[in-house]
Amino acid sequence: EPELNSFAEFYIDKWDENTSEDVIAESFTDFWWDTDKACRRCSECGRLMRAGYCADMGVAYYCSDECLHSDFTDEEWAEECENN
Numbered sequence: 086e087p088e089l090n091s092f093a094e095f096y097i098d099k100w101d102e103n104t105s106e107d108v109i110a111e112s113f114t115d116f117w118w119d120t121d122k123a124c125r126r127c128s129e130c131g132r133l134m135r136a137g138y139c140a141d142m143g144v145a146y147y148c149s150d151e152c153l154h155s156d157f158t159d160e161e162w163a164e165e166c167e168n169n
């Protein structure tokens with residue numbers, strides 16, 4: 086709750102009714118990036134995520150098996166995990 090309040094206070098003057106969902110989503114990842122509640126955006130669908138897949142030390146993130154498989158086959162993902 087206190088963290089959510091400080092997040093809201095930080096952005097209250099920066100957002101208005103014309104602020105895009107994309108900008109708002111980026112604000113979440115920026116604000117929480119280095120915290121114990123870190124969130125990321127799925128590289129495929131753009132959803133915010135707290136759990137999922139991370140490729141190549143953060144080059145890409147995937148929120149679901151479906152999003153992962155848009156870029157990787159099972160074999161390619163196994164190889165990625167093996168090598169990186």
Ligand SMILES: [Zn+2]
Nearest residue numbers: 127130148152
């Ligand atoms: Zn996704």
